[in-house]
Amino acid sequence: MKKHNFYAGPSILSQYTIDKTAEAIHDFAGTGLSILEISHRSKEFTAVIEEAQQLFKELLDIPQGYQVLFLGGGASMQFCMVPFNLLKTKAAYLDTGTWANKAIKEAKLFGEVDVVASSKPDNYTYIPKGYTVPADADYFHITTNNTIYGTEIRQDFDLPVRLVADMSSDIFTRPIDVSKYDLIYGGAQKNIAPAGVTFVIVKEDVLGKVDRPIPTMLDYRTHVDKGSMFNTPPVLPIFSAVQTLRWYKEMGGVNRLEQLDNEKAALLYDAIDSSRFFVGTVAPEDRSIMNVCFVMKPEYKELEKDFLDFATTKGIVGIKGHRSVGGFRASLYNALPIDSVRVLVDAMKEFENKH
Ligand SMILES: *Cc1c(COP(=O)(O)O)cnc(C)c1O
Numbered sequence: 001m002k003k004h005n006f007y008a009g010p011s012i013l014s015q016y017t018i019d020k021t022a023e024a025i026h027d028f029a030g031t032g033l034s035i036l037e038i039s040h041r042s043k044e045f046t047a048v049i050e051e052a053q054q055l056f057k058e059l060l061d062i063p064q065g066y067q068v069l070f071l072g073g074g075a076s077m078q079f080c081m082v083p084f085n086l087l088k089t090k091a092a093y094l095d096t097g098t099w100a101n102k103a104i105k106e107a108k109l110f111g112e113v114d115v116v117a118s119s120k121p122d123n124y125t126y127i128p129k130g131y132t133v134p135a136d137a138d139y140f141h142i143t144t145n146n147t148i149y150g151t152e153i154r155q156d157f158d159l160p161v162r163l164v165a166d167m168s169s170d171i172f173t174r175p176i177d178v179s180k181y182d183l184i185y186g187g188a189q190k191n192i193a194p195a196g197v198t199f200v201i202v203k204e205d206v207l208g209k210v211d212r213p214i215p216t217m218l219d220y221r222t223h224v225d226k227g228s229m230f231n232t233p234p235v236l237p238i239f240s241a242v243q244t245l246r247w248y249k250e251m252g253g254v255n256r257l258e259q260l261d262n263e264k265a266a267l268l269y270d271a272i273d274s275s276r277f278f279v280g281t282v283a284p285e286d287r288s289i290m291n292v293c294f295v296m297k298p299e300y301k302e303l304e305k306d307f308l309d310f311a312t313t314k315g316i317v318g319i320k321g322h323r324s325v326g327g328f329r330a331s332l333y334n335a336l337p338i339d340s341v342r343v344l345v346d347a348m349k350e351f352e353n354k355h
Pocket residue numbers: 009073074075076077099143145146147166167168169186187188190
């Protein structure tokens with residue numbers, strides 16, 4: 001049976017990415033060797049990592065003065081690398097969920113952390129607004145898409161301080177004005193590649209401003225100087241990332257991706273809003289177009305397990321909600337076809353009619 005993959009991450013990749021990766025596992029770039037067994041310093045792989053950087057710059061319209069890095073350690077490693085490299089005395093953070101919280105915890109190891117606002121008391125069901133970012137903060141950190149709670153910031157803030165963003169789960173879903181940010185990072189396993197590579201887009205002139213010694217591997221300058229080849233980079237995920245980015249380009253770039261993502265999200269949110277059984281968990285104005293969280297209304301709560309079983313019979317995979325929200329979470333990453341959303345929406349309607 002055809003599967004409809006709604007996993008939150010690692011998550012669905014385009015068939016193009018999977019096919020090209022499978023081919024390269026057998027024979028990479030006509031070398032007669034697998035991508036799994038070649039030197040990262042071979043000219044064939046050097047071309048891949050250069051193309052990865054190039055496609056990031058092109059698709060996101062990254063201005064001069066920024067570097068694109070491909071590192072290990074996941075987005076979670078960035079929670080400490082960011083303050084290690086950028087926090088002199090004080091940083092400001094917006095607390096919008098579990099990932100933001102983890103970033104805050106790490107930053108506290110390096111200096112004063114001003115959490116300007118938090119939606120924690122309401123289980124992160126909205127994005128706080130109307131807060132002030134202290135003008136003397138070294139930077140302000142936001143999580144643009146809260147993968148677990150299904151809220152999203154879809155705008156580029158104008159701020160008097162440096163802006164740092166975790167865009168793990170919504171990169172390449174809209175045009176971004178990169179010039180408003182000093183650093184953007186994310187794990188690739190949500191919208192780009194298999195797990196194992198983390199992208200970092202960093203403005204070069206923010207580096208080298210702190211006095212503390214930084215271990216070599218945790219210093220962005222090491223990776224800037226060596227073009228992400230100081231040590232062995234995650235070869236296979238970078239190869240797959242290039243395939244996804246080529247596919248994005250072929251699709252029409254981020255403008256087109258945003259349009260498609262909006263259509264998918266609208267289809268599912270409309271189904272939720274018009275349902276007798278289901279209800280969304282977050283404030284409508286802050287709804288994520290990537291991770292759609294919903295539950296059964298209190299009077300039908302006991303049917304949640306039945307719906308999961310029913311969905312499984314339709315080939316729907318990965319919609320069980322995160323334990324901190326419960327209910328359901330459907331992740332609608334770029335590679336998910338709108339037909340899969342239709343299958344889910346139809347399953348919701350059929351289930352409702354049956355009960
Ligand atoms: C998944 C996720 C992370 C954690 O990524 P790892 O690569 O597993 O460290 C961090 N932030 C956000 C927004 C995420 O969705």
